[in-house]
Amino acid sequence: MFSIxxxxxxxxxxxxxxxxxxxxxxxxxxxxVQSATGKYPGTHAVPDSVPLKANSAPNYxxxxxxxxxxxxxxxxxxxxxxxxxxxxxxxxxxxxxNHLHAEHGPGSTCATDDISSVDPGMxxxxxxxxxxxxxxxxxxxxxxxxxxxxxEERERExxxxxxxxxxxxxxxxxxxxxxxxxEQTALESKxxxxxxxxxxxxxxxxxxxxxxxxAEMNLKQSQENNIKLETELNEARSEIRTKNEKISKSNxxxxxxxxxxxxxxFDCKVGNIILxxxxxQRPKIDSFFTEEYPKVHRFFTDADQIxxxxxxxxxxxxxxxxxxxxxxxxxxxxxxxxxxxxNVTVPPEDLHKMNEEIIDKIDDxxxxxxxxxxxxxxxxxxxxxxxIANHDLTHQLNRVVGDAANKIRYASLKHVHMTxxxxxxLAIDSVxxxxxxxxxxxxxxxxxxxxxxxxxxxxxxxxxxVAIEQQVILMKFAYWTLQVFANQELDVLSxxxxxxEVYETTGCMxxxxxxxxxxxxxxxxxLALSLEDNGECDSE
Numbered sequence: 001m002f003s004i005x006x007x008x009x010x011x012x013x014x015x016x017x018x019x020x021x022x023x024x025x026x027x028x029x030x031x032x033v034q035s036a037t038g039k040y041p042g043t044h045a046v047p048d049s050v051p052l053k054a055n056s057a058p059n060y061x062x063x064x065x066x067x068x069x070x071x072x073x074x075x076x077x078x079x080x081x082x083x084x085x086x087x088x089x090x091x092x093x094x095x096x097x098n099h100l101h102a103e104h105g106p107g108s109t110c111a112t113d114d115i116s117s118v119d120p121g122m123x124x125x126x127x128x129x130x131x132x133x134x135x136x137x138x139x140x141x142x143x144x145x146x147x148x149x150x151x152e153e154r155e156r157e158x159x160x161x162x163x164x165x166x167x168x169x170x171x172x173x174x175x176x177x178x179x180x181x182x183e184q185t186a187l188e189s190k191x192x193x194x195x196x197x198x199x200x201x202x203x204x205x206x207x208x209x210x211x212x213x214x215a216e217m218n219l220k221q222s223q224e225n226n227i228k229l230e231t232e233l234n235e236a237r238s239e240i241r242t243k244n245e246k247i248s249k250s251n252x253x254x255x256x257x258x259x260x261x262x263x264x265x266f267d268c269k270v271g272n273i274i275l276x277x278x279x280x281q282r283p284k285i286d287s288f289f290t291e292e293y294p295k296v297h298r299f300f301t302d303a304d305q306i307x308x309x310x311x312x313x314x315x316x317x318x319x320x321x322x323x324x325x326x327x328x329x330x331x332x333x334x335x336x337x338x339x340x341x342x343n344v345t346v347p348p349e350d351l352h353k354m355n356e357e358i359i360d361k362i363d364d365x366x367x368x369x370x371x372x373x374x375x376x377x378x379x380x381x382x383x384x385x386x387x388i389a390n391h392d393l394t395h396q397l398n399r400v401v402g403d404a405a406n407k408i409r410y411a412s413l414k415h416v417h418m419t420x421x422x423x424x425x426l427a428i429d430s431v432x433x434x435x436x437x438x439x440x441x442x443x444x445x446x447x448x449x450x451x452x453x454x455x456x457x458x459x460x461x462x463x464x465x466v467a468i469e470q471q472v473i474l475m476k477f478a479y480w481t482l483q484v485f486a487n488q489e490l491d492v493l494s495x496x497x498x499x500x501e502v503y504e505t506t507g508c509m510x511x512x513x514x515x516x517x518x519x520x521x522x523x524x525x526x527l528a529l530s531l532e533d534n535g536e537c538d539s540e
Contacts, residue, residue, distance in 0.1 A: 238456045
């Protein structure tokens with residue numbers, strides 16, 4: 001940018017070049033001035049301090065010549081010797097002449113009055129000295145004229161330079177005004193550009209703030225999605241673990257099935273019978289066994305051995321009783337026959353008839369004994385079956401009831417916040433009065449509502465408890481936010497009651513949670529608008 005300081009430097013450079021050119025011209029045109037200095041012996045030489053370049057072009061950049069005041073006007077300062085300040089060569093020569101006149105006395109003309117009394121050698125020297133002096137005077141006069149002319153030229157040049165300087169001052173004032181106008185224009189352009197930049201910055205800030213809000217919403221959504229994905233991942237891992245367990249169990253089952261197929265019992269293949277019973281979901285395999293082996297009714301047990309022993313003993317007693325009866329009958333028959341033979345005369349037909357009646361009675365008695373024996377044998381068999389059934393029922397009951405040592409008691413709890421009063425208030429021990437069906441229904445209902453497999457229900461119960469507590473904290477924050485920004489209260493109990501009612505009616509969780517979701521969406525919109533307003537206030 002062009003400035004007054006640069007203009008001064010340019011002008012000073014031009015003046016210095018002009019000054020050098022003038023010095024060169026002086027040296028070329030007036031060499032005798034330099035050569036005359038100290039040319040003649042016995043004369044006073046031109047002193048070195050005399051500025052022979054005094055009338056050369058002035059240096060406007062020299063601070064001794066000019067100064068720059070507040071109005072930017074250049075005032076020339078006289079730095080070269082004036083005409084009166086120059087050394088007077090005439091006076092010097094004149095003082096020399098006076099000295100000579102004083103030596104020779106007044107009235108002497110060039111010391112010729114007493115020349116006859118002066119030594120001729122001295123006279124000759126005086127003549128030479130006078131000639132030299134006159135020549136020096138002539139040269140000094142010429143130099144004086146030359147210097148006078150140079151001084152006049154320098155004065156004219158100074159006047160011209162003053163005129164040029166005034167013109168340059170006017171140009172500088174014009175440039176100053178133009179610079180001021182340019183600065184004003186640049187300042188206005190700068191202010192306009194600043195306003196445009198501020199407006200663009202505000203627009204960009206609003207756009208960035210909206211993008212930031214959108215990014216925050218996307219971040220929150222991503223966090224929620226991450227939480228959901230993490231939950232799904234945990235569920236998938238749990239499901240994979242469950243499937244792996246099922247696969248392991250299935251592999252173990254296949255091994256067991258292969259083993260069961262080859263199981264034999266007393267040369268009877270019972271493996272296939274057990275598999276048939278398992279496939280038909282009928283735990284008793286008696287019918288399948290009798291179908292496969294019709295001649296085998298049941299296993300020979302200790303009870304059967306005891307029954308056989310009892311039966312053998314009874315059979316022997318029956319044999320003994322039968323022998324006794326036979327003996328008694330024979331003896332009785334013999335005595336009656338003897339009695340009849342002696343005292344009664346009975347026709348052979350009647351005697352034979354009576355004998356048959358007695359034999360029939362004996363047969364009836366024997367049949368009754370046999371029936372009693374069969375009944376006792378059946379009762380023994382029923383007793384054995386009841387013992388087997390009782391054993392099976394006891395086994396099933398133990399499997400259903402489980403190990404009593406694993407029951408949950410207050411002493412075995414690890415919850416720090418659970419007190420004995422809270423435990424009794426919840427009536428935890430009353431669960432032992434529930435039936436098996438009621439307990440199974442509770443477990444199934446919990447699995448269905450939570451959408452968690454029964455095998456992982458115990459694992460997910462702590463997670464569910466933590467999630468509920470976290471939801472309480474989040475609901476408190478939502479309650480506070482809605483009260484501060486919207487001046488509304490969040491009726492959590494009302495939302496819960498309506499959601500439960502809708503869920504029990506429709507069975508759809510999405511419909512049940514829709515009112516709360518709409519309220520939270522409105523709260524998010526309100527927060528976004530509030531953040532945008534705060535961002536605009538900060539930018540202003």
